[in-house]
Amino acid sequence: MSGDSLEQAGERNKRLVEMGKLNRREFIASASGAAVLAAGVQMALAKGAPLSNVEARWYKKLPNKQVKCTLCPRHCVVDDAERGYCGVRENRGGVYTTLVYGVPCAIHVDPIEKKPLYHAVPGSFAYSVATAGCNMDCDYCQNWEISQARPENTFNYSLPPKKVISEAKKTGCKWIAFTYTEPVVFAEYVYDTAKLAKTAGVKTVMITNGFINEQPMRELCKYLTAVKVDFKGFSEAFYERTCHGKLQPVLKTLKTLRSEGIWFELVNLVVPTLNDDMAQIKALSEWIVRNLGPDVPVSFTRFMPMYKLTNLPPTPVETLEKARRIGLNAGIHYAYVGNVPGNIGENTYCHACGKLLVQRIGYDVRVNRVKNGRCPFCGAKIPGIWN
Amino acid sequence: MSNSRRQFLRDVFSLLVTAEAALQGGCKSRSTAEEPSRQALAPARTAPPQPLRGRVVLIRDENVIDDNDEVDSTVLKQMLDRAVATLGDVNDPREVWRDYYSPDDRVGVKVSCLPGPGGGRPVCTHSALTDLVIRRLTDIGVNPGNIVIWDRSNADLIGAGYKIRQPGNQPACLGCTDTKVGYSSDIYVSRTAASCLARFLTRLCTRQVSLPVMKDHGIVGVTGALKTWLGGVHNPNKYHPSDGHAVMIADLNLLPEIRNSQGLIVCDVLNLLYYGGPSYKPRTTARYGGLLVATDPVALDRVGWKLIDEHRTANGLPLLENDPNADGMPRKPDYILTAGDREHNLGEAALDMIKLIEITA
Numbered sequence: 001m002s003g004d005s006l007e008q009a010g011e012r013n014k015r016l017v018e019m020g021k022l023n024r025r026e027f028i029a030s031a032s033g034a035a036v037l038a039a040g041v042q043m044a045l046a047k048g049a050p051l052s053n054v055e056a057r058w059y060k061k062l063p064n065k066q067v068k069c070t071l072c073p074r075h076c077v078v079d080d081a082e083r084g085y086c087g088v089r090e091n092r093g094g095v096y097t098t099l100v101y102g103v104p105c106a107i108h109v110d111p112i113e114k115k116p117l118y119h120a121v122p123g124s125f126a127y128s129v130a131t132a133g134c135n136m137d138c139d140y141c142q143n144w145e146i147s148q149a150r151p152e153n154t155f156n157y158s159l160p161p162k163k164v165i166s167e168a169k170k171t172g173c174k175w176i177a178f179t180y181t182e183p184v185v186f187a188e189y190v191y192d193t194a195k196l197a198k199t200a201g202v203k204t205v206m207i208t209n210g211f212i213n214e215q216p217m218r219e220l221c222k223y224l225t226a227v228k229v230d231f232k233g234f235s236e237a238f239y240e241r242t243c244h245g246k247l248q249p250v251l252k253t254l255k256t257l258r259s260e261g262i263w264f265e266l267v268n269l270v271v272p273t274l275n276d277d278m279a280q281i282k283a284l285s286e287w288i289v290r291n292l293g294p295d296v297p298v299s300f301t302r303f304m305p306m307y308k309l310t311n312l313p314p315t316p317v318e319t320l321e322k323a324r325r326i327g328l329n330a331g332i333h334y335a336y337v338g339n340v341p342g343n344i345g346e347n348t349y350c351h352a353c354g355k356l357l358v359q360r361i362g363y364d365v366r367v368n369r370v371k372n373g374r375c376p377f378c379g380a381k382i383p384g385i386w387n
Numbered sequence: 388m389s390n391s392r393r394q395f396l397r398d399v400f401s402l403l404v405t406a407e408a409a410l411q412g413g414c415k416s417r418s419t420a421e422e423p424s425r426q427a428l429a430p431a432r433t434a435p436p437q438p439l440r441g442r443v444v445l446i447r448d449e450n451v452i453d454d455n456d457e458v459d460s461t462v463l464k465q466m467l468d469r470a471v472a473t474l475g476d477v478n479d480p481r482e483v484w485r486d487y488y489s490p491d492d493r494v495g496v497k498v499s500c501l502p503g504p505g506g507g508r509p510v511c512t513h514s515a516l517t518d519l520v521i522r523r524l525t526d527i528g529v530n531p532g533n534i535v536i537w538d539r540s541n542a543d544l545i546g547a548g549y550k551i552r553q554p555g556n557q558p559a560c561l562g563c564t565d566t567k568v569g570y571s572s573d574i575y576v577s578r579t580a581a582s583c584l585a586r587f588l589t590r591l592c593t594r595q596v597s598l599p600v601m602k603d604h605g606i607v608g609v610t611g612a613l614k615t616w617l618g619g620v621h622n623p624n625k626y627h628p629s630d631g632h633a634v635m636i637a638d639l640n641l642l643p644e645i646r647n648s649q650g651l652i653v654c655d656v657l658n659l660l661y662y663g664g665p666s667y668k669p670r671t672t673a674r675y676g677g678l679l680v681a682t683d684p685v686a687l688d689r690v691g692w693k694l695i696d697e698h699r700t701a702n703g704l705p706l707l708e709n710d711p712n713a714d715g716m717p718r719k720p721d722y723i724l725t726a727g728d729r730e731h732n733l734g735e736a737a738l739d740m741i742k743l744i745e746i747t748a
Binding site: 062064065066068075076077079080081082083084085086087093137139144148149150152153244307308 | 569570574576605668
């Protein structure tokens with residue numbers, strides 16, 4: 001997943017400082033505020049919460065105490081006492097149960113740019129939660145320690161939906177983000193929290209791989225404010241071999257989001273030699289414009305060696321810049337370069353007049369000129385959530 | 388107290404101290420300084436004698452277990468000794484045990500207990516068998532305090548009839564998820580398989596005795612000697628692909644931590660669940676009264692697959708390869724064939740190349 005822990009972000013930024021990509025002042029600016037907030041958040045909550053025993057919302061009962069999960073396209077058929085592929089949903093005597101409802105293992109306060117969302121109240125903060133588990137297994141996952149773990153192997157907090165909202169408000173966050181691992185696997189928790197948050201006036205965003213069935217996605221859209229989809233690559237083979245998922249259901253999810261009218265952005269992590277073929281990126285960009293429209297922001301982000309893919313180098317910046325150019329040429333209005341602090345590809349430029357609207361360095365928003373959702377220079381409407 | 392035993396206890400209790408840190412981020416990576424290497428804690432692990440490729444002993448005695456799942460330990464002891472001696476083609480089974488284990492070893496006894504908490508004790512490794520195996524280990528000089536019975540969790544072990552025991556003068560009995568144990572902080576990668584391994588496999592033990600059970604499995608077809616090691620990884624759910632092709636299980640068994648530590652395999656087939664597994668289904672569980680003994684996990688599983696198919700046929704059920712799961716996905720346990728292919732070479736998968744020695748009391 002694209003979201004990483006504060007520690008990982010810190011480590012990454014340290015590496016960038018060493019590489020000369022980020023100066024010391026920028027590093028401190030991007031990390032320190034969130035670090036202080038996050039430390040306060042975690043100290044306030046008790047650790048070691050027991051796992052939940054809440055009946056799952058999306059499944060079917062089968063004969064012989066089997067169940068079939070209908071949450072994601074895997075459609076796991078699960079025997080009694082066994083778990084689905086995600087590792088956090090268990091068949092208990094024929095009742096499919098989520099073990100992670102209200103028991104996140106990661107809680108941080110992050111800038112919204114870290115997700116990354118670039119058209120969603122730039123400079124605001126997100127109270128970010130994740131439970132253990134994922135319904136994919138990407139070879140480069142930067143949060144594999146929790147995404148690929150079972151919840152009994154992580155330290156968990158007790159944080160029911162109401163408490164998420166109160167903590168978000170207490171820490172001054174405009175957003176609640178379901179992130180780091182894969183929110184699809186804790187969809188019941190997302191659903192209930194987003195529903196309460198909507199009433200409480202707190203925005204919610206789900207950072208997801210989009211590997212979810214249509215029905216649950218539509219139900220979640222009723223209450224979520226925004227969605228960010230980690231799009232792995234425009235290739236079925238890449239999805240299957242490198243991510244242990246499938247492409248077509250994700251494309252379907254993107255169309256679902258479009259039809260629901262919810263705000264969403266895309267990220268495409270570009271991995272050297274595996275999904276960095278420019279013809280593929282061109283095909284992806286054209287598909288996006290054709291099926292989702294030109295206003296969906298797309299970030300081409302930098303891969304760093306991680307988890308099972310430690311044998312590959314970080315993505316060359318030139319590759320990302322080229323991908324961004326291809327995206328823009330294909331008609332995407334807002335194509336970005338991600339994970340390269342200081343690159344001009346992090347900035348938002350008006351699609352109509354080309355003027356600089358939002359200047360970013362890493363997670364730090366230096367300038368935001370968008371006024372009431374419009375370009376102050378030409379008056380063009382800038383897609384996104386700005387207030 | 389011998390040095391090796393003292394070392395074993397020290398290792399376990401040192402883990403107790405570091406457990407919280409180790410579990411903080413799941414199997415979070417930590418620095419090398421925080422986690423001593425296996426070499427620092429355990430004697431250098433050399434590969435055991437070459438497995439007796441393709442050699443499997445099946446011994447049966449209908450008197451070993453009754454309808455109430457009560458095991459006659461005297462009969463079981465005779466079966467175990469005879470099967471092990473036959474495997475090694477010797478008169479004294481202790482000779483075979485000595486071939487694979489030495490008094491200096493710290494031995495993990497891997498049992499299979501998953502459906503125990505749900506009332507599935509009859510299709511878990513029977514504790515009577517585990518006790519006999521431990522007796523044979525101590526007979527050849529392994530210190531009882533250097534033995535640990537283990538599976539995934541304490542709850543599984545308790546459900547299967549085991550009593551959790553801390554390290555001491557008697558064999559310990561602990562689950563991987565016990566805070567005193569846990570998993571490696573590093574990921575172990577073998578082709579498509581990638582997992583943090585239980586510290587029983589990476590640090591605490593120098594050898595393993597594997598005591599799996601043989602069952603039908605709703606996703607991968609068969610669970611036996613190869614699949615039992617999923618009890619020692621942090622992410623067993625990732626080894627159950629929805630398309631039924633569980634190549635990862637074969638790949639996992641390539642890891643030296645498993646391949647080189649495994650000695651004898653004594654598969655509990657006192658009951659044989661031939662349909663509806665892996666959870667216990669009394670109506671499709673045969674009181675079989677058998678043990679499968681081998682050092683070749685592939686050959687043992689191939690024989691087990693055949694036994695399951697024979698029972699299915701006898702009961703009017705389709706063969707595994709013709710019996711997809713409820714979602715229409717195939718359940719032919721072809722990971723067993725993969726484990727025996729030239730690339731994996733973990734054992735013999737061709738039935739006509741397996742020397743099955745059948746003994747009926």
